[in-house]
Amino acid sequence: MNPILHDLHNKQWVWTAAHAKQQQPKQTLATGFPSLDNVLTGGFPRAGMIHLNSPLGCGEVRLMLSVLRNCKQSKQTQKLFVFIDPPFELNAEFLVAHNIPLEQLILVNTQSSEECLWSAEQCAKSGACEAVFIWQPSLKHIQVKKLEHAALQGECYCIWMHNEGLLSGQSLQKPEKYTRKKYVSRGKKCQGELTTSIDKQQALSNLPLSLSLSIKRELDELNITVNKQKIGWAQKPINIPLPFINRTNRLLKRQLKYSSNNKVLSIKRASSEHNR
Amino acid sequence: MQFDTRSLWIYLHFNRLQLDLIEANVALDHVLDADSHASTSSNKLKGTKHNAITQQTNSSDNKQQTVRVTSDIPRAVVDTTANKLCQVNQVALKKGIKLNMGLASASLLCSDLQLHEYNPDIESQHIINIADYLYLFTSDLVLAPPNAIILRVQNMLDLYGGLTPYWLVIQQALNKQNVHYVAASSFSVQAAKLLALSNQGVITGSRKNIEKALQPCPLSLTDIDTKDIQKLARIGVSVFADLTTLPIAELANRVSRYSMQTINELLGKQASKVKFYQPLPHYHDYIELLYEISLSDKLLPVIRLCLNKFSEFLLLRNAHCLSIELQFFQRDHHPKTYSFNSIRPIYKTPDWLDIIALKLEKIEFESPVYALSLTCKQYDKAEVANDDMFANKSTHVAALTLLSRLQSKLGKNKVNSLKFVEDFRPGNSSKTTSIQKHHSATAASPVFHDRPGLLLNRPTPLQLEVELIKGPERIQTGWWDDNPINRDYYIAQSSDGQQVWIYKTPEQNWFLHGFFI
Known part of the structure; x- marks a missing residue:
């Protein structure tokens, strides 16, 4: 065998198809979306670390909570939901509306990402939690491995909300389009960005998640790509309905243009409203 | 309180209490060294004032020496006021050193004699610890500081079924304390004391045997005034036997009232006045370290010892507690006090150590720590839970343990729970509260509007290109306090697919207030 491959095999970093039969009777958790279950060969794993890469505010938490609700119905537990360092203030009303009892909710605020990861690990392995939500811009291999082990040990989900670029706060200051244009104007830098993003992708796919x-949101549908799962083949992206109550097609559409001097310039009425 | 002269007393005299304590500490330290493999090069033996003779042993030199420290070193405790040795260990006795020997002759006889200054306070403190332990087996205890405890046996005889079984229990308890003692029983406190001090002590309930043992005891060991003892010696009364030959009236003419009272008590004609010991309602323990420690993680083994004692204390009382206080005494600075809290009532050492270790990481000492004390102000009786054994029990305990861990590491105000408050103003509807053990039922019932999951602490001017989905929802309220709002809220979708919550003020300014997640 190739020495590198042999080495990787010894570290158990390579999954071979021969394992598939042994590991088959793993329990899965149905997500409630048949198409998603199909892609995920049955549903979510019963425990472990889940990485959700998305822009902030496209229904990623709602999707997770709706899956967790299925899990709760099956177990009827009093386990805790822990939110560690959410990027903004959590809204209690939203949580109650999504059937999360507030007495089972713990909000942890930490000073540094080390403390955040420490808390996440403690929560995950305690066995007292249903799900631990963390918001982190990037995690190292060893950190992910620790959390994954902790989550498996404590039989809970450790959910890593990975909102690229949107957590830095910079994006709130500068409109997205503006930065993009800047990249286009400087061709070299754009290329640099691209290669690093590929590196990032590769680093992400190596993580033991x-x-x-x-x-990603595509109009009124949520486009889900499975980057990695423990057992199963690579699948094409699928679309599920957007987990929001209010969607674009039902209600009035307005085009709002906005400039940086804090004043509204124009509000264009979309044709759909006329039609109604 | 006064008692009749018929009840039986046992006098426990701890004749080398300070030495026992020092040797126990040295032995413990040896165990700790072996445990932690810590390099103790920085640690200095806490020397007494007699550095001239005290050898400073560095336990890091080699293992042999450490072993030597624990067992083979001749040790003595010296009474500096009288310049005499008052407590001597076995090794020193073998070398020819005797009690009440002067310092000079002792150092001539044995050059490597370890000397410690006699401190009655240490002994007085420790007999309280012993009394606390004995209190579990016997009810009426009298402290006789610095080094004696008197037990009232009479009312325990029925419970234990006689003196022999009772004494067996007490002996076992005392053996656990690792102290040397001399015990004597008698029908008066003074007589028991005399017997114990003159090493004639026997544990017996028969008056004849006691009388017989008392006969040769010298009166100089009793509480009688030294002046009166001289007066009595002049008329030929020097031992107990001589007392009984003279009529009481003859004696009364010669000695003071106080001495006469003691004589009467000795003879069993008058009851002695004693005050029984009541254990304190809270727990307090003080440990003086043999070496000064400046690194907080090196303190952990010592804290573990403290906690072991404490957990034993709680276990015997079927109790547990929520909070303890540790005080660290620093060499050149004021003592530092820290309190450690647990959400779940616990008593076990590992549980406490877990919490303490997390907090101790962050503690830095200005100067080396030479002693520490553990205080528990309140402990509660452990209640037997009548809950179902299997239903959610383990998760509940795990959850409380987890919360204790998080709070001790991150700080109490960093771990919170959310509460829903009935307020139409979006920023006010959630409130972070500290975690309570029993949640009151959420009074407010939400209306379940479509609300964002994340709210900005302070709304920022809108700088995204958005498309409105729903709105407006006018919120104009809060006139009763100083934060009235008047906003038209819209749900909107940004060009990147983010669902956001924005509002317009009457001045037509747009703000971003939340994200639908």
Whole structure:
């Protein structure tokens, strides 16, 4: 065998198809979306670290919570939901509306990412938690491995909300389009960015996660790509309905243009409203 | 309180208490060294004032020496006021050193004699610890500081079924304390004391045997005034036997009232006045370290010892507690006090150590620590839970343990729970509260509007290109306090697919307030 491959095999970093039969009777958790279950060969794993790569605010938490609700119904537990360092203030009303009892909710605020990861690990392995939500811009291999082990030990989900670029706060200051234009104007830098993003992708796919999903909004549907799952073949992206109550097609559409001097310039009425 | 002269007393005299304590500490330290493999080169033996003779042993030199420290070193405790040795260990006795020997002759006889200054306070403190332990087996205890405890046996005889079984229990308890003692029983406190001090002590309930043992005891060991003892010696009364030959009236003419009272008590004609010991309602323990420690992680083994004692204390009382206080005494600075809290009532050492270790990481001492104390102000009786054994029990305990861990590491205000408050103003509807053990039922019932999951602490001017989905929802309220709002809220979708919550003020300014997640 190739020495590198042999080495990787010894570290158990290579999954071979021969394992498939042995590991088959793994329990999965149905997500409630048949198409998603199909892609995930049955559903979410029963525990482990789940990576959700998405822009902030496209329904990623709602999707997770709706899956967790299925899990709760099956177990009827009093386990805790822990939110560690959410990027903004959590809204209690939203959580109650999504059937999360507030007495089972713990909000942890930490000073540094080390403390955040420490807390996440403690929560995950305690066995007292249903799910641990963390928001982190990037995690190292060893950190992910620790959390994955902790989550498996404590039989809970450790959910890594990975909102690229949107957590830095910079994006709130500068409109997205503006930065993009800047990149185009400087061709070299754009290329640099591209290669690093490929590196990032590769680094992400190497992480020992139980499940990694990329979520993107496409009009009124949520486009989900499975980047990585423990057992199963690579699948094409699938679309599920957007987990929001209010969607674009039902209600009035307005085009709002906005400039940086804090004043509204024009509000264009979309044709759909006329039609109604 | 006064008692009749018929009840039986046992006098426990701890004749080398300070030496026992020092040797126990040295032995413990040896165990700790072996445990932690810590390099103790920085640690200095806490020397007494007699550095001239005290050898400073560095336990890091080699293992042999450490072993030597624990067992083979001749040790003595010296009474500096009288310049005499008052407590001597076995090794020193073998070398020819005797009690009440002067310092000079002792150092001539044995050059490597370890000397410690006699401190009655240490002994007085420790007999309280012993009394606390004995209190579990016997009810009426009298402290006789610095080094004696008197037990009232009479009312325990029925419970234990006689003196022999009772004494067996007490002996076992005392053996656990690792102290040397001399015990004597008698029908008066003074007589028991005399017997114990003159090493004639026997544990017996028969008056005849006691009388017989008392006969040769010298009166100089009793509480009688030294002046009166001289007066009595002049008329030929020097031992107990001589007392009984003279009529009481003859004696009363010669000695003071106080001495006469003691004589009467000795003879069993008058009851002695004693005050029984009541254990304190809270737990307090003080440990003086043999070496000064400046690194906080090196303190952990010592804290573990403290906690072991404490957990034994709680276990015997079927109790547990929520909070303890540790005080660290620093060499050149004021003592530092830290309190450690647990959400779940616990008593076990590992549980406490877990919490303490997390907090101790962050503690830095300005100067080396030479002693520490553990205080528990309140402990509660452990209640037997009548809950179902299997239903959610383990998760509940795990959850409380987890919360204790998080709070001790991150700080109490960093770990919170959320509460829903009935307020139409979006920023006010959630409130972070500290975690309570029993949640009151959420009074407010939400209306379940479509609300964002994340709210900005302070709304920022809108700088995204957005498309409105729903709105407006006018919120104009809060006139009763100083934060009235008047906003038209819209749900909107940004060009990147983010669902956001924005509002417009009456001045037509747009703000971003939340994200639908």
